[in-house]
Amino acid sequence: MTSSVPARSTGPVLESVGIVGAGRIGCALARLATRAGLVVTVAGPGAVDRTAARLALEAPGARAGTLDDAAAADVTILAIPLGRHAELDADALADHLVVDAMNYWWETDGARPDLDDPLSSTSQTVQRHLPRSRVVKALNHASLYELDNLAFPPGHPDRRGAAIAGDGAEDVAVVAALVDALGFDPVPAGPLAEGVRFEPGTEAFGADEDAEELREMLDRFWDSQRGRVLRRARQG
Numbered sequence: 001m002t003s004s005v006p007a008r009s010t011g012p013v014l015e016s017v018g019i020v021g022a023g024r025i026g027c028a029l030a031r032l033a034t035r036a037g038l039v040v041t042v043a044g045p046g047a048v049d050r051t052a053a054r055l056a057l058e059a060p061g062a063r064a065g066t067l068d069d070a071a072a073a074d075v076t077i078l079a080i081p082l083g084r085h086a087e088l089d090a091d092a093l094a095d096h097l098v099v100d101a102m103n104y105w106w107e108t109d110g111a112r113p114d115l116d117d118p119l120s121s122t123s124q125t126v127q128r129h130l131p132r133s134r135v136v137k138a139l140n141h142a143s144l145y146e147l148d149n150l151a152f153p154p155g156h157p158d159r160r161g162a163a164i165a166g167d168g169a170e171d172v173a174v175v176a177a178l179v180d181a182l183g184f185d186p187v188p189a190g191p192l193a194e195g196v197r198f199e200p201g202t203e204a205f206g207a208d209e210d211a212e213e214l215r216e217m218l219d220r221f222w223d224s225q226r227g228r229v230l231r232r233a234r235q236g
């Protein structure tokens, strides 16, 4: 059962979150963030009214806005199909902390060699599209079920871990505070390049485990079959 207690551990203070994408994950994150007491602004691809109508059903308490409105929040989460990330207006997200919750999902995105490059994590690809944003990868490996049903306050025995990869220590700390507020134990996983350790096809992806077990899964990634393939590619 999901806790309704918006408790959190210590860390940077967050007041607002923007979400780009009002689909399954965007709405699930909006529900969690609203419950955590954050001011939530969600931007869809079209008219604000259309997003507002969806939020009224799926995430009451969150408000609909433009991309600029979502980008004005303390942190902005990207929750659109990864294959459409190039549609994002880099200027609107410039100078902002952006959380990449997206995954390469070929059923949705189609065959996209650019998103399946063994030399790059998909979040590095997103960072290249948003060169003036600070991209941190998080909240991508939890399933919709986990987000909706397995978010718990700090110290709860059933609390799950959530991996975070980013290049700036301060940004990772802010995203850790967000993850914590939403109901998960943050598990730092190194720089953005290391996001490959919790992309689809890894042991950690969809693992639904506590922080300790998630940490062990991340640690043994480079010895996994996928880890060995990526290592060989990176070694040329």
Ligand SMILES: NC(=O)c1ccc[n+]([C@@H]2O[C@H](COP(=O)([O-])OP(=O)(O)OC[C@H]3O[C@@H](n4cnc5c(N)ncnc54)[C@H](OP(=O)(O)O)[C@@H]3O)[C@@H](O)[C@H]2O)c1
Pocket: 020, 021, 022, 023, 024, 025, 026, 043, 044, 045, 046, 079, 080, 081, 082, 084, 087, 088, 101, 102, 103, 104, 105, 139, 140, 141, 142, 143, 144, 145
């Ligand atoms: N489903 C999961 O369990 C899960 C878990 C973690 C992470 N993720 C990742 O989260 C992302 C979204 O997944 P989802 O399951 O929520 O997909 P979804 O239900 O299809 O929702 C995606 C939403 O993004 C909107 N969108 C597309 N381009 C946009 C843009 N440029 N600006 C604003 N909104 C835009 C779509 O609007 P239109 O339909 O109107 O085009 C749609 O409402 C994917 O990358 C996925 O891999 C999914």
